[in-house]
Amino acid sequence: MTDRCLKCGSEMSPYDYTCKVCGENDRDEYRMIRNYVRSFPNSNAMQIANATGISVSKILRYIKNGSLTVVDNQSRRGR
Template identity: 30%
Template sequence: MADLRNCQECGRLFAYQGKNRCRKCQENEEEEYLIVRRYIREHPGASVFETSEATDVEEEKILQFLRDGRLQSRGFKNVLECVSCGQKISQGRFCDNCTNQLAADFQKVAQPKKPRKQEPEPKRRQTDRIYTRGKDEG
């Protein structure tokens, strides 16, 4: 069954396939991404503002590309904030510290440090007797 949702971008109803935007908006975004990427390749020192002005792509979109780790440019230094501690970063969602911290936390979750308690095997060896001899037999 199709999961219909409203596109986050244009509000149109569309068949949800893991993205919050309809196909049209995704294509638009892809186009904008390519334009921005080409621009910063030709203008490596351009700031986000300059890039936005030159490409007509919203600054917020450009920042989104950065957060997604799709873009990288010398001119885009420290334009984002770590979503955890707020430190200025150039790419992604977390600063190096928080990335390491998260990785450490993840390790802890993945491999609990507590030594596994040796639980005694429940003794369930005795076969249940189906036929029991009546006490009064005989």
């Protein structure tokens, strides 16, 4: 039994959300975002999107699902 990838529509295992190609693309984009944030830790989602070419909505999705965390620099300045 096969299902269809939610992104590209190609066949895939019924236990996955995306096919292997789309899943690897997502992992590559996540790594790109993570590496950028490590180099530029005070960046906002728009700056990350402009630098990486990855949409703001995808970056915000990573933050919402807990894959990326946001640091409140305002509270750190008062220390």
